[in-house]
Amino acid sequence: MNDTVLVINRNDAQTQSIIRKLRSEQIEARLAPGNMSQEEIESYAPRGIIISGGVTGNLQEPFDSRWLEGERPLLAIGGAALSLLRILGGEPSGDPLPTGFHPVAFSDACPITQGYSGNDMLHLHGVYPLDLTEDLQPAALTDGHCIGYYHGSIPLYGLQLHVETNDPDISHVLARFALEVCGCSRRWNSDTVIDNALSLIRGKVDGGVAVCELTGGVDSGVCAILGQMALQDKLRYYFVDTGLLRDGAREETLRFFADEMGMNIEVIETQERFMQALKGLTDTQAKAKAIKALYQQIRTELAERDCADVVILTTNADDLLDGRARFGEFGAAPIAQLFKDEVRRLGEMLALPETLREKQSFPETGLALRIYGEVTPERLRILRAADAVWLAEIEKVGQQSKLWQYFAMLLPVDKTYFICLRALNRIERAGALPARIPHELPEIVSARIAGEIPEVTRIFYDFTAASDTSDIEWL
Secondary structure, eight states: OOSSEEEEESSHHHHHHHHHHHHHTTOOEEEEOTTOOHHHHHHHOOSEEEEEOOSSOOSOOOOOGGGGGGGOOEEEETHHHHHHHHHTTOEEOSSOOOSEEEEEEEOSSSTTTTTOOSSEEEEESSOOOEEOOTTEEEEEEETTEEEEEEESSSOEEEEOOOOOTTOTHHHHHHHHIIIIISOOOSOOSHHHHHHHHHHHHHHHHTTSOEEEEEOSSHHHHHHHHHHHHHHGGGEEEEEEEOSOOOTTHHHHHHIIIIIITOOOEEEEEOHHHHHHHHTTOOSHHHHHHHHHHHHHHHHHHHHHHTTOSEEEOOOOHHHHHHTOOOOOTTEEOTTTTOOHHHHHHHHHHTTOOHHHHTOOOOOTTTTGGGBSSOOOHHHHHHHHHHHHHHHHHHHHTTOGGGOSEEEEEEEEETTEEEEEEEEEEEETTTEEEEOOOOTTHHHHHHHHHHHHOTTEEEEEEOOOOBSSGGGTTOO
């Protein structure tokens, strides 16, 4: 049995909060998809399960009742607590309680709420009074209504409370569930993370040969270092130059990993293939689809050419939540359970330079979707130069660590070009807002771009918010 708690994702924000709170208590928590089968759960063999439900009191949030088999400890949170209650024979009673702050008292007889700080004012949203069966006991009460419960003889728990970032007491409940009920130990630390990653890579490769693609980002850099630690000369590295990269990205990557780390990195020149694939395409989705298809083809070709048994993948936990994960039978994803900030901290431990460790995310599509209309060599040259100016000036005034994303976009207009500057701060997982940058910065950048790139006649800054983080480029 693995010394970990499996957190089944039925709500992205709640799942991330639960995992982070458990890890802050040094408890290993693993992210699992919301449609995970009982067979997959058994194959992983966690000590306990937490089902992360929604916070709207959705009565139509069923989950696989087979997750209760084997009497493994299970805690259902949010809307998932209602689903568990129905499986156990109980029902919500009447309408949901008014949204707002309510006094909540926790039972000292319940194993996961023992020692909780008595009556707290907690924000309740979509919470129903509950009718319990004889087997169930109240674990949380508000205004005389039961809103949480536990089973009297088997380790099943349901709390309609959602996990608030600023509520320190919920960490107590999660930790008691993991430590006292599930029997987990406090073992989550940097050494454990590295050991887990190395074990995963070695187990997947099993004496064969693996390939690892370097892209210049923190995810691929951390995976490359972990791969080198695990496999040494059994790992082959390559860098795909698509021609869609930012200025200096190739040189910066090779300077550290090849020159300083001593990795033998093969540069795959694919610029002409990508330009051919993008020829005549003007629609954003069509360009993205063409790039994805060609990238996959190149990766397959390289794996087959090198007779690779396994490909080291750079999938992280944010990719899992965003639905951008790629695995496959021959993939090993050593950082799949780490969120981006955790990957960066791991990179620091592995001596990845700050310039690479703190680099903002760069999409696989490169600069292609930041060009309105068809992608051509001239347009790439102009955008690359303008983007480099924007990045350099942001870094010069020390704004890079304060921003989530910042980049330039190109809009061809007749025989000239407009440049749009973008700088954003992320709001949880919901979207992004335009950053409040120093007021003189756009003026400085505009003067440089106009002076250095004569084809550009207009430069403007986009103040539009993005409702979804996948839509920040708006083209």
